[in-house]
Amino acid sequence: MKRVLLSWSSGKDSAWALHALRRRPDVELVGLLTTFNEAAGRVAMHAVRRALVEAQAEAAGLPLTAVMLPQPCTNEAYERRMKDAIAAARSEGVTHMAFGDLFLEDIRAYRVRLLDGSGVGPLFPIWTSREETPALAAAMLAAGIEAVLTCVDSRQLDPGFVGRPFDAALLADLPEGVDPCGERGEFHTFCRRCPAFSTEIAVTPGEVVVRDGFHFADLVPA
Structure with missing residues (x-):
């Protein structure tokens, strides 16, 4: 039995990884791990409030490990705090750490390197190919995943998409070349x-706040 800690961004891919891991008989999920900007109290890149991530962890029935990152954060500081966690x-007793990455080989290699020598093995439960992400996005929606776009990179996607629900209408509106799961950083959810x-x-x-070409929708509890 693998005792697994899931890297949790608060987005749909993390949620799909959680769903996939819960269906595996060889896995015991023991918690979620999220990195936060310690000055803002928000998820890095997604800019989601910590209280909302805590609500997700409660809904998942899992404890949340918060890794606080300085602002600005160098890669050295990030790796030091992650390795401590x-x-x-x-x-x-954690034996594996799982990630919701889809097809970016350089990101996968980085995760593997970060865990190397730690005694914790990497898991990529929803790894796929770039050709299969349209079907993956459709499968998420069919299974009941509901998400909101919290961040849009305006260099890759019109900022008018920020704040929109991740649904069939959004997928139909995405321009050619934009990954339907946002795996290249076009958007976060x-x-x-x-x-x-x-x-x-x-x-x-x-x-909506704009920083360095990224448009962030501040999600508030309804």
Whole structure:
């Protein structure tokens, strides 16, 4: 039996990984791990409030490990704090860490390297190919995943998409070349409903903030 800690971004891919892991008989999920900007108290890149991530963890019935990152955060500082968190997890019996990555080989290689020598093995439960992400996005929706776009990279996607629900209409509106799961960083999401949640996390898109070409919708509890 693998005792698994799931890297949790608060988005739909993390939620789909949670759903996939819950269906595996060889896995015992022991918790979620999220990195937060310690100054803002929000998820890095997604800019989701910590309280909403805590609500997701409660809905999933899992404890949340918060890794606080300085602002600005160098890669060295990120790796040091992550390795400390991984070592602590290993001391508590965690054998594997799972990630919701889909097809970016360089990201996968980085995750593997970060865990190398820690005694914690990597898992990629929803790994697929770039050709299969349209079908994957459709499967998420069919299974009941509901999410909201919290961040849009305006260099890859029109900022008008921020705050929109991740649904069939959005997928139909995405321009050619944009991955339907946003795997190349075109957009990031917050998952409000998931088969692995006991309840929906009700949110409303609020103020939109622009930083360095990224448009963030501030999600507030509804």
